Amino acid sequence: MANYNRRDFAKLVILGGIGYTIFSCVDDPKKDKTAKEVEETAPKMPELLPENIKIFQKADEEYQDLTIRFNKRIQQAPTFIAQCFNTKGVVDAILFAKFKDLKVVVKSGGHSFEGFSNTNDGLVIDVSAMKKMQWNDDHSVTVETGCILKELYDEMLPKQRILPSGSCATVGIAGLTLGGGYGFFSRKYGLTCDSLQEITMVDGNGNIHHESGNSAILKACKGGGNGNFGIVTKMKFRTYQAPKFFQTYRCKAYKLTTERAKSLLKMWFQYTKKLPNTAFSAFVLNGKTLTILITNYATDNKGVMKMYNALKAVSDKATIGSKRPLQKALKTFYGVQHPIYFKNACAGLYKDYTEIEGCMDDVISKVISSRGLIYQVNTLGGNINSSSAEKRSVFPHRSYPYLSELQSYWDKPSQEASRLKAFQEVQDRFYKHGIRAHYRNYPDINFKDFETSYYGKYLPELKAIKQQLDPENRIQHPQSISV
Ligand SMILES: Cc1cc2nc3c(=O)[nH]c(=O)nc-3n(C[C@H](O)[C@H](O)[C@H](O)COP(=O)(O)OP(=O)(O)OC[C@H]3O[C@@H](n4cnc5c(N)ncnc54)[C@H](O)[C@@H]3O)c2cc1C
Structure with a gap:
């Protein structure tokens, strides 16, 4: 792990600042800006506190384990991996990516058929350590997006509750729901995403969104949210009485x-x-x-x-x-x-x-x-x-x-x-x-x-959301929605 302390951050900010200054000398559009304006708009290195986020690089011991995905056919080696422990950590990961000008992919359960939760040259934002679950009074459950299906079933079934979802134990609830999600109970209770009531998401600019009800962003995350325009950190689901x-x-x-x-x-x-x-x-x-x-x-x-x-x-x-x-x-x-x-x-x-x-x-x-x-x-x-x-x-x-x-x-x-x-x-x-x-x-x-x-037919709607939440196209994989 690259264990940055506050002094290191200061160094990185300074180094980043030098890089930025050199770059800005040859970058014509910025020449009309004052030095102060340039400094104010320049991406800042966030303070990366280990309770929110840890950043790993190739030389770090933890790096190899964090690059493992379910599909052994696709082996990739990202420049950085940001292991996040909460929504604040994900915000910091996006700010880190902006500061370093890195593309971002998102990893939850790591089951993408085509390895879309890994990359060879950018930052992986890995939320798989975020596994909190909380029941609400109305039998709905709020889960962090690192949860995998067997963890959800272990939590729900003893309480006689179910969520219509997939069958494979190690698939992530996040990737599954954001693309739709179906399984044994779907013909009765709908797709997994149909039970999704609320989300917390960090967009491509590092802004946090809490979405519910008729929100267009929530709608876009029900079938169109896989690594396209934001990192979902929490999901609230309606649940149903489990069959006997x-x-x-x-x-x-x-x-x-x-x-x-x-x-x-x-x-x-x-x-x-x-x-x-x-x-x-x-x-x-x-x-x-x-x-x-x-x-x-x-x-x-x-x-x-x-x-x-x-x-x-x-x-x-x-x-x-x-x-x-x-x-x-x-x-x-x-x-x-x-x-x-x-x-x-x-x-x-x-x-x-x-x-x-x-x-x-x-x-x-x-x-x-x-x-x-x-x-x-x-x-x-x-x-x-x-x-x-x-x-x-x-x-x-x-x-x-x-x-x-x-x-x-x-x-x-x-x-x-x-x-x-x-x-x-x-x-x-x-x-x-x-x-x-x-x-x-x-x-x-x-x-x-x-x-x-x-x-x-939803592609234009999704492109508008992409434009709104991630205009720099920071979050992308080989089949993500283009700006
Ligand atoms: C063995 C196996 C069994 C399966 N069974 C079923 C099934 O029964 N029903 C079904 O519907 N599907 C099933 N699938 C497909 C599964 O739904 C997808 O592979 C799903 O995308 C995996 O999600 P993940 O979180 O595990 O994967 P990841 O590889 O982590 O992510 C998959 C995609 O979602 C994006 N993503 C992940 N987390 C987030 C997040 N927090 N915010 C935004 N984007 C995110 C990633 O960028 C990537 O594009 C199965 C897949 C496998 C490999």
Whole structure:
């Protein structure tokens, strides 16, 4: 850690001041300003108190650990890492970035598919140590943005409360909510961002905003807030009564041909249309093996059984899990909790099967014949498609009841090139077929029209917020909203 004391700061300010003075000699626009005016408007080095913020550089012992992200494929080495402990620390981090003229990326849970919470040459503002949670009288909960999902579930489930959110234990609540956020409870209670009631955010100038109600900034953070114009430090969420149990239904099919996989997919689309809102389903084609998952938490399971029985009749194996207590059941979906090599991305949001029918021969035969490719389609729909939620957020894809993802995982870097090649071939096929709507939280660095794909009709609104909160474009990553 670069342990700065007050004398060091003074030195840095002076050095910064010298740099600034030399720069200003050759910078024409400033020549009309008085020396005093230049000094007053020049960025100042903030006082970095260790209870608010610690700054690390490559030589520091803590630096390596702080550069670890969930995706081992993307290794980056920032110039500075600001580990923040509260909102004041984040303000100081932004002022530090302004003083040093650094670009900023934001890190909470570190699960960005494409490494957007790390950088090679700027400042990482890392809020992952900020983990306070506080319950309010109305069952809402205010959390700092370093919290990860399993910490939230550990806090909420013993109190019989839930937040509709994702399933993977180590995903950050911040990144997930700011891009939308969906999971097992979303068809009933909406996206995670629909439960977001208030935020505290530090903008690209270092100003603090407390936003609630009909605020345009809060709206922009519900689907459009990932590392675009501010660093969210606190989130207040509405919570819901947790269901008593959770049940899973699985149908499996092996050694699939393209024809059989296609016919099962078509059938899956047909039956998921009628699923109750308490249910969720995923069609997971992993090479030649298919798993269809259905989950439910309502006592009445008639709707679910109809789908299960129809699919069971054409599957190789089908099982119904017992009714398990929610906390225990959710843990079985926590997934891998350590960094891995992978490439995942959205493979489109769809209205129904007809939208993809024309490219399914190519897509499925590629998935079946390539090592390590997984094609998955998940149900959205239900109360995600709500007009009141639409008005309060910038998530543009509510009318799409299906969200798909392409995934590939491997063990050694030597496997990367062939995996990425096959992956891209499938993505190209979807693009050629006209699939354009994509989920911001499942980014692909190769998406050609990523801004409209992620934000649709809300892009102009988001650009206006960016202009208002971060006109210098200090906060940016390879797919952030441009000024
Ligand atoms: C294994 C796995 C499982 C997943 N499961 C689900 C799921 O069930 N449902 C779902 O909806 N999504 C899921 N996702 C996607 C997930 O929502 C995104 O990857 C999300 O962006 C991760 O957030 P993070 O805080 O962990 O990541 P980070 O890498 O820290 O951040 C992700 C993005 O958000 C920005 N960001 C982070 N914190 C802040 C902040 N405080 N203020 C402003 N911007 C910030 C970053 O700049 C970056 O662009 C999953 C991802 C993985 C890897």
